[in-house]
Amino acid sequence: MALVPYLSESDLAEEDRPLLARPINLFRALANSPDALRTHAEFGEWIRHRCELDPRLRELAILQVGYLTASPYEWSHHIKIGHDFGVSDDDVTALIAATAGREHGFGEVETAVLAAAREITADTRMTDETWAVLLGHLGRARLVDLVIVISFYNAVIRILATLQIDVEPDYERYLEAFPLAEQTPGPETARRRG
Structure with missing residues (x-):
């Protein structure tokens, strides 16, 4: 159960109600601080719709963060969002294999994106x-975008965990189809896996 109430549009001032146009639990919790939610949502919109990083690579990076940190909310939401941006179920399965250091079938750029995450x-x-591999594939600007995306979603998983945000029922099916590992690798394990 979340540490803050999940607010609804009716709980907000008239000018803040559009913040819950997408009433997911994360936004409903962040609505306890409308200005924080506004800033969070604006940055998220840039990542999703204006960032020039290839959207499939972006979603693979976000999924890697969610899987590595065993964040049910991030993982389930971005499997769904990833599907909207070209991530297949086979990609999700390959990401799990790559995280475990097994054969995965991704190409050099996807492998490097996952390693970066x-x-x-x-x-x-x-x-x-x-960095060198990704610079060759992405160029400087898109590589900076990738670093920003990975770093932002590392912040998001900390918000989710600290506020104890619940996964909505509509997203639980993604956790059933692609369960998170029982234990996430520590830093030493994560460094060794490529």
Whole structure:
């Protein structure tokens, strides 16, 4: 159960009601601080609709953060969102395999994106080797976008965990189809996996 109430539009001032146009539990909890929700939502909109990073790569990076940190909310929501941006069920299965260090079938750029997400999540930075591979594929601007996306979603999973945000029933099916690992790897394990 969440540590703050899930608010509805009727709980908000008239000018803040549009903040809950998408009434997911994360937004309903953040609505306890409307200005914080407004800023969070604006940044999320930039990531989803104006960031020039390939949307499939973006969603793979976000999913890697959610899986590595065993965040049910992030994982389930971004499987659904990932589907909207070209991530297939096979991609989700491959991501799980890649996280475990097994054969996964991704190409060099996807493999490097997942490595970057694991490295930033576990070590707060990307290795020089991963940076060099991604710089060659993405260029400087899109690589900075990738770092911002991974870092933002590392913040989001901390918000979700601290506020104890519940997964909505509509998203539970994604957790059933793609269960999170019982234990997430620690930083040493995450560094070794590529």
